Amino acid sequence: MSQADWFVPKGVKFAFTERTGGVSQPPFDSLNFGTHVGDQPSLVLKNRQRLLQQLSLSSEPAWLEQVHGTEVVNLDTDSNRTADASFCRTTNHTCVVMTADCLPVLICDKSATQVAAVHAGWRGLCDGIIEKAVSLFDVAPNELCVYLGPCIGANAFEVGAEVRQLFIDKHPQSESFFILRAGKYLADLQGIARYRTQLMGVNNIYNLPHCTYELKDRYFSYRREPVTGRMASLIWLEK
Structure with a gap:
């Protein structure tokens, strides 16, 4: 299924x-949105302004200071921006997270009344950040749509046995999402996220099966290049 075939409720927009398509210079070339990676702040600002214009957003996205935790901020009621996910029920905000191998997860309800954006690195994914974000929605799980964005793929994401064990300790069935290769385990972030989301009763799950590590010309990858830029994943309610 291509992205064009995904079900997106009328009134919800995401990207x-x-x-x-940006102005940042190597190694941040070119559409980098991260202000914390060493890029020139003026160029990052230009990239963010370009994003604002291209998506026809009426206000600046709610950029977060991401810390690989499980904090989900409600943009409608909280000014805190140190978090790894955001949620809102109004058209006043645009939820956004930045990634460069971690998994971006966008969530909305079928009635287009609430949205969330989640930064799911392996730590946050293991500790339940997606579950925490879903719990903020005041509808039944089968009324939600979840969109899994590009991340490091199952053929490239090497982790140690201790990381695998952390996931298994949470859900023994998680073992199936790890494959042993040359003393390291390959982890399937999208697979784990889909499984954990389905456990909550969410049935409408879509994924973009692009590996950020392998597709060098299209995506930033921290595992491939430790000094690099950050992509953005956004979701918002139309006014």
Whole structure:
């Protein structure tokens, strides 16, 4: 199923950016949105302004200071921006997270009344950040749509046995999402996220099966290049 075939409720808009189309110079070339990676602040600002214009957003997205935790901020009621996910029920905000291998997860309800954006690195995914974000929605799980964006793929994401065990301790069935290769385990972030989301009763799950590590010309990858930019994943309610 291509992204064009995904069900998106009328009144909800979302976007996953790639690395091209901006003004940042190597190694942040070119559409970098991260202000914390060493890029020139003026160029990041230009990239963010370009995003605002291209998506026809009426206000600046709610950029977060991401810390690989499980904090989900309600943009309608809280000014805190140190978090790894955001949620809102109004058209006043645009939820956004930044990634460069971690999994971006966008969530909305079928009635287009509430949305959330989640930054799910392996720590946050393991500790339940997606579950925490879903719990903020005041509808039944089968009334939600979840969109899994590009991340490091199952053929490239190497983790240690201790990381695998942390997931298994949470859900023994998670073992199936790890494959042993040359003393390291390959982890399937999208697979784990889909499984954990389905456990909550969410049935409408869509994924963009692009590996950020392998697709060098399209995506930033921290595992591939530790000094690099950040993509943005955004979701918002139309006014």
